[in-house]
Amino acid sequence: MAKIFYESDCDLSLLDGKTVAIIGYGSQGHAHALNLKESGVKVIVGLYEGSKSWKKAEEQGFEVYTSAEAAKKADI
Secondary structure, eight states: OOOOOOGGGOOGGGGTTOEEEEEOOSHHHHHHHHHHHHTTOEEEEEEOTTOTHHHHHHHTTOEEEEHHHHHHHOOO
16 A cells, blocks of 8 residues: 655755755646745756746746756755
């Protein structure tokens, strides 16, 4: 039987002071980035140069870097 996890099962304090990079900003990356940001986590987005999603991510309040730069800047 699968275990269902709830918000109370999570300790977000483990991410205090950490930066999480989300690579990609399609349907999954967009959802994960916004969810983490709304939970108080510092999130940056990594995309390829010229990505159509770059402007959208910036408009939604994210710092955007190339994927390689985001991976270097992030803790996770």
